[in-house]
Amino acid sequence: MKKVPVSLIIDDPAPIISVYYEHAGTDKTRDGRPLVPTYSNDLFFRFCDVAEKRGLRGKFSVVPMPGNKGDIVRGLQGVDPADLQAWLDGVKTRLMPAFSVGPEMLTHHKAVDLSTGAALPMNERDWASTQDRATLIPYIEKAFSLLREAGFSTCGVTSPWDFGIEVEEEYEKSISLAAKNICGTDEAWFFLRALRDRPNAKPWVALEEDGRTLVSIPATLRDEFWPTIDTERCDEDFIFERADRLITADGKSGSVLQVLESGGYPILITHWQSLMSNGLGTGIRILDEVSRRINEHLSDRVEWKSFEEILRMVCANKQDYPKPNFS
Numbered sequence: 001m002k003k004v005p006v007s008l009i010i011d012d013p014a015p016i017i018s019v020y021y022e023h024a025g026t027d028k029t030r031d032g033r034p035l036v037p038t039y040s041n042d043l044f045f046r047f048c049d050v051a052e053k054r055g056l057r058g059k060f061s062v063v064p065m066p067g068n069k070g071d072i073v074r075g076l077q078g079v080d081p082a083d084l085q086a087w088l089d090g091v092k093t094r095l096m097p098a099f100s101v102g103p104e105m106l107t108h109h110k111a112v113d114l115s116t117g118a119a120l121p122m123n124e125r126d127w128a129s130t131q132d133r134a135t136l137i138p139y140i141e142k143a144f145s146l147l148r149e150a151g152f153s154t155c156g157v158t159s160p161w162d163f164g165i166e167v168e169e170e171y172e173k174s175i176s177l178a179a180k181n182i183c184g185t186d187e188a189w190f191f192l193r194a195l196r197d198r199p200n201a202k203p204w205v206a207l208e209e210d211g212r213t214l215v216s217i218p219a220t221l222r223d224e225f226w227p228t229i230d231t232e233r234c235d236e237d238f239i240f241e242r243a244d245r246l247i248t249a250d251g252k253s254g255s256v257l258q259v260l261e262s263g264g265y266p267i268l269i270t271h272w273q274s275l276m277s278n279g280l281g282t283g284i285r286i287l288d289e290v291s292r293r294i295n296e297h298l299s300d301r302v303e304w305k306s307f308e309e310i311l312r313m314v315c316a317n318k319q320d321y322p323k324p325n326f327s
């Protein structure tokens, strides 16, 4: 039997700075503890340990101007330059190329005035909703440029929140052109939409134009790690209960199995804050257990793939990946 791709989306990572703290709109967890503004490199390295041990592949965002606090090339407010460099080096040496790295636009917080670098009064999602290619292309080019200056090769972007969904066609053209202009690539990927509770959930060809192709890679599962932000629970019962939602210990049920059985590709999603779990790292332990179960029970049916590998796969057989109907 031909194996299908399994992949892991990780949204919102940035060096040390928690973009979730910046945009959450609260400074408390739901169970009343202070929300932590930063995550240590120790937790980052614990995530790298799991990713390497389990052979995970997927997509890892690097937010280039996290929380409007400077940028990953020139430095971040309140972040020791040695810690910033250690984080960037860790992504390059321990996560890439298993994880395709891409920007999650500039700040995942307030939109940026590109001429001054200053924060605009609205967040990036609200800003994007009224833009077109004239402003989206330079914005995405800036995001790609910062990642390339920091030494990353990249050919895809993640949408902070649902950035661009109101102007999706303009957004798609803009990503494809910005990738061509800055990264020199005709083939690019992006993550905006989720396809959940739908049969046959797979990536699709979002745009073909002048020899360029843009592939949309959706999440097909839910972030079952998120509730770890709002609880101190880190006992085995809690970890197993969260993991069971994706795949049970016997490998026989859970949403990963449902996606597979409906003909789709299991594309898991989590967020950096869901793995960091307000400093407790509980989400990393759940991820370790989920991926252990996937590898133990499904290795004859699925194969871990990075977003760039999925992109190549789709571009090699475009007719098999039509755009789903969203109306």
Ligand SMILES: [Zn+2]
Pocket (backbone or CB within 6 Å): 011, 012, 104, 108, 159, 160, 161
């Ligand atoms: Zn995000």
